[in-house]
Amino acid sequence: EDKVVQSPLSLVVHEGDTVTLNCSYEVTNFRSLLWYKQEKKAPTFLFMLTSSGIEKKSGRLSSILDKKELFSILNITATQTGDSAIYLCAVGAGETSGSRLTFGEGTQLTVNP
Amino acid sequence: EPEVTQTPSHQVTQMGQEVILRCVPISNHLYFYWYRQILGQKVEFLVSFYNNEISEKSEIFDDQFSVERPDGSNFTLKIRSTKLEDSAMYFCASSATGGYTNYGYTFGSGTRLTVV
Numbered sequence: 001e002d003k004v005v006q007s008p009l010s011l012v013v014h015e016g017d018t019v020t021l022n023c024s025y026e027v028t029n030f031r032s033l034l035w036y037k038q039e040k041k042a043p044t045f046l047f048m049l050t051s052s053g054i055e056k057k058s059g060r061l062s063s064i065l066d067k068k069e070l071f072s073i074l075n076i077t078a079t080q081t082g083d084s085a086i087y088l089c090a091v092g093a094g095e096t097s098g099s100r101l102t103f104g105e106g107t108q109l110t111v112n113p
Numbered sequence: 114e115p116e117v118t119q120t121p122s123h124q125v126t127q128m129g130q131e132v133i134l135r136c137v138p139i140s141n142h143l144y145f146y147w148y149r150q151i152l153g154q155k156v157e158f159l160v161s162f163y164n165n166e167i168s169e170k171s172e173i174f175d176d177q178f179s180v181e182r183p184d185g186s187n188f189t190l191k192i193r194s195t196k197l198e199d200s201a202m203y204f205c206a207s208s209a210t211g212g213y214t215n216y217g218y219t220f221g222s223g224t225r226l227t228v229v
Contacts, residue, residue: 034218036220041202041222041223042204042220042221042222042223043156043204043220044220045218045219045220088156090156094169099161099168099169100146100158100161100169100171101146101148101156101158101218102158103155103156103157104155105155106155
């Protein structure tokens with residue numbers, strides 16, 4: 001059974017802090033790892049990672065994948081209150097295109113002013 | 114920016130009733146999905162759909178569930194006889210290439226289904 005585990009489950013920081021969110025996985029036929037931000041409803045796409053060691057960056061957010069150790073991290077620098085959300089890690093796996101995503105439990109990030 | 118649209122945003126139904134949840138995926142996307150999230154739990158895969166047929170389904174997607182793409186733009190999830198445990202947020206998603214581009218999968222804003 002495919003498994004995705006995120007840590008920590010919950011994190012409270014002050015504005016300006018840097019945070020690192022973790023995601024480890026055990027899946028068969030790994031294809032991609034995705035990070036999403038979920039505020040009120042729909043998960044919104046942040047990054048998709050398929051290759052080890054290549055950092056993806058968007059503003060204050062960055063992410064990297066280690067396919068040997070089977071984990072990914074999401075970094076957020078200079079956090080703002082608007083970063084408060086649940087961050088979801090999901091892994092796409094399987095033998096065919098369009099296969100399912102397996103989600104982790106999410107990390108609830110709270111950024112206090 | 115293109116969006117996946119879901120209707121209704123919230124539906125309340127009586128146990129045993131049939132419900133149809135509707136989705137309009139992004140127009141040039143080829144892969145369609147339904148996921149659900151029970152309150153406080155993980156997002157769970159239900160079904161994927163490609164080339165007018167189901168390509169994969171989870172253990173949750175039993176005989177009471179069905180999907181259809183009736184007219185080339187809508188993508189629907191039908192639950193034949195709802196149970197209390199079907200109460201959840203249902204997300205539709207679509208992708209252009211099964212998720213193998215930098216854009217991944219695009220999710221709709223969800224339908225909150227409440228079974229009473």
